[in-house]
Amino acid sequence: MMKYLVITGDIIESRKSGITNEILKKKLLEIEYPDNLLAPFRLSRGDEIQAVFRGYISFPAMLRQIRYLLRPLKLRFGIGFGEIEEQSTDRNSWNMNGTAFHYAREALDIITAEDFFQTIFLSNSDYDEAINTILLLIDNFQNSWTEAQWEAVYYYEKLGTYKKAAEKLNIAFQSIGKRCKAAKWREIRYAEDIIDRIIKNMFKGD
Template sequence: MDNKKYIVIKADIINSRQSKDRNAVQKSLSKVLKTINETFSESIASRFMITSGDGFQGLMTSGKHFFDIIQLLESSVAPLKLRFGIGVGEVATDIDESNSAIIDGPSYHYADEMLTRVEEIEDQYSSISTNILLKSNTEPDELLNALLSMRYVVRSSWTTRQHEVIAAFVQMNEKQYETAAKLKVNQSTVSRALKSTDYYSVKSAEIALINHIEGTLL
């Protein structure tokens, strides 16, 4: 077994059958996966790919762009929601750069377990609210998953348009004027979106989470 640790991201679309145009959702998801694979190739060991009608996955070597990728994925299907299972650990097979579905190991098992757990949580009225759970050892990291839950609660209030603005802001390296030009709006519109979504508070939590994930990979 390779002792190097990786990050497995597995996800699926929640209640995708409620979409009026599932074909459009699939096209949007395929397009953003292609963008992710091209933009963050230096952090990806096996490219992100659709593995079923509503599911997809990828294998990463670094957590540096973890939330950039999550943000783009969430925005690509909004107002539909995604659920994520994240596994951090070793792989037990050779790594195929083009087909993450044929790779196996503890990190994949962790991701599967967490994705199942997120789905179970959705049916529990007295449980936490979250769409992402992470596991990197024999037990899930409670503090990390609590932060992920708080991130989810804040972002759940975002409108589809706010998701679009924030996604563009991330793609434009967090530059307001460039984002405004891309969206053909005033800079003040971007500024208001950042404030109304509490973007920088979310970003602060994400930085802390990324630092933790990066430490887990060592």
């Protein structure tokens, strides 16, 4: 049976940020999606965003993109992997249901209760603990990134080369390399590749 990935994000202290819902909605429109998107990120409940993907998605890269675009806001993410009831033509994730949504909600509840993780993946499989351990380490690395490092990583990942990223930011391409190195980008990408392999394996046969 087809599996789905649901990402639910909780914006921390959104009311104190001074950023209006209108601004948030405009920022969400800047998100770039893979082809297997089912429902794009939408704002609901005032401080939550949610999207649904059919099949595999490299979700660590997606989370990083969102965190960059929504700066200076801080977010917690619950990711659910499971089934959904895809019977309606409605592409608003808040009107959908299924185990993938339940897992994403449970993940956010755990984050709130334990105040330890920033990102949790749940699928009711033996892979969950390994994935969440890697996500914890990635989040700890990213928590120390400077604004310059966030920019360098974002545009290098988006544009594909140090040169193009440097041209976008109007700095020397060597600076992009130094910032990515300081951000431990190579190590983070390796960790994300491991998560990707695990998720791909979970989708085999769907």
